[in-house]
Amino acid sequence: MEKAKKIGILTAGGDCPGLNAALRGVGKTAILKYGMEVVGISSGFLGLLHNDYIPLDEASLSGILTLGGTILGTSREKPFKKNHQLANEKPQLIKENYQKAGFDCIVCIGGNGTMRTASLLAAEGLNIIGIPKTIDNDVWGTDQTFGFDSALYIATESIDRLHSTANSHKRIMVIEVMGHHAGWLALYAGMAGGGDVILIPELEYDINIINNYLKTRAKSGKPYSIVVIAEGIKKPKGMSAATYIAEKIEEGVGIETRKTILGYIQRGGSPTPTDRLLASSFGAYAVDLIAREEYGNMVMKKGENISSLPLKKVGGKLRLVPEHHSLVEKARGLGVCMGTP
Numbered sequence: 001m002e003k004a005k006k007i008g009i010l011t012a013g014g015d016c017p018g019l020n021a022a023l024r025g026v027g028k029t030a031i032l033k034y035g036m037e038v039v040g041i042s043s044g045f046l047g048l049l050h051n052d053y054i055p056l057d058e059a060s061l062s063g064i065l066t067l068g069g070t071i072l073g074t075s076r077e078k079p080f081k082k083n084h085q086l087a088n089e090k091p092q093l094i095k096e097n098y099q100k101a102g103f104d105c106i107v108c109i110g111g112n113g114t115m116r117t118a119s120l121l122a123a124e125g126l127n128i129i130g131i132p133k134t135i136d137n138d139v140w141g142t143d144q145t146f147g148f149d150s151a152l153y154i155a156t157e158s159i160d161r162l163h164s165t166a167n168s169h170k171r172i173m174v175i176e177v178m179g180h181h182a183g184w185l186a187l188y189a190g191m192a193g194g195g196d197v198i199l200i201p202e203l204e205y206d207i208n209i210i211n212n213y214l215k216t217r218a219k220s221g222k223p224y225s226i227v228v229i230a231e232g233i234k235k236p237k238g239m240s241a242a243t244y245i246a247e248k249i250e251e252g253v254g255i256e257t258r259k260t261i262l263g264y265i266q267r268g269g270s271p272t273p274t275d276r277l278l279a280s281s282f283g284a285y286a287v288d289l290i291a292r293e294e295y296g297n298m299v300m301k302k303g304e305n306i307s308s309l310p311l312k313k314v315g316g317k318l319r320l321v322p323e324h325h326s327l328v329e330k331a332r333g334l335g336v337c338m339g340t341p
């Protein structure tokens with residue numbers, strides 16, 4: 001009889017809602033469907049460097065579907081990063097520890113940075129499967145990452161709440177959501193929350209266009225405005241996007257302007273049903289790939305289908321909002337100011 005496979009799982013990079021649902025999806029499928037052995041690796045790639053493992057059985061994977069964060073912990077450890085002391089030793093150490101632990105495969109759950117590390121480990125000859133997560137929804141090759149829907153829900157609810165206080169005080173409210181490079185969250189939350197101005201890193205804005213738009217709104221009897229921005233839009237170094245834009249608007253429009261930075265609230269708490277389903281399905285599919293020994297792949301969603309693509313194709317590429325994305329065009333059609341002519 002063939003020996004049962006032993007798989008390691010880790011969560012790396014910034015946390016997001018749905019990580020535990022994915023761990024449960026991987027773990028339960030591996031144990032119950034295939035009789036595999038499952039080992040949790042602590043704190044992302046750090047756990048692999050330090051042989052820091054948590055054995056996982058079915059009982060330890062029960063009751064975590066709805067939990068925020070990750071029961072394994074996470075870190076931003078990048079073993080292939082060139083500018084640290086052990087630059088050449090870390091990948092070698094990971095290879096040795098992988099062999100020592102007797103892993104048949106490691107499932108790496110993470111965003112762009114993690115998929116890059118995963119593809120480099122696969123190129124070093126380890127059996128690796130990637131599962132994409134991030135509230136930024138910017139992993140190349142998949143239509144959606146889990147975490148995004150939960151963050152979208154939180155951001156939209158926050159914008160809804162800002163509407164009423166903005167109206168009471170006849171103020172302009174600037175709300176900053178996460179997204180250093182990709183504006184998916186700002187675009188989706190801005191549209192779902194009825195933002196009047198939406199600024200994303202992919203589209204270069206002109207502050208004069210924004211201020212003229214807000215002045216026209218005020219003159220036409222609209223007493224308040226909501227401005228939704230991504231943290232990664234152009235701004236002076238060392239200043240938050242919200243602080244900068246709020247100052248520029250107050251100065252240029254002459255209406256009292258307040259800012260809100262949503263921050264880590266977007267990454268915490270229980271995943272939405274959509275994220276629970278996506279994370280569970282990604283997890284289950286990852287184990288099907290392991291059972292078929294289709295290593296070196298990342299699980300992905302295209303339309304309604306879950307399938308996979310080679311990690312080496314994904315390797316650190318970003319999925320950005322295209323200039324003429326249909327939602328950008330729809331926003332413009334609805335009279336939303338995107339900060340561009």
Ligand code: F6P
Nearest residue numbers: 014015134135136178179180267
């Ligand atoms: O997880 C992605 C992300 O949320 C970005 O949008 C954000 O800029 C970044 O992580 C910040 O995370 P940390 O402070 O944990 O490095």
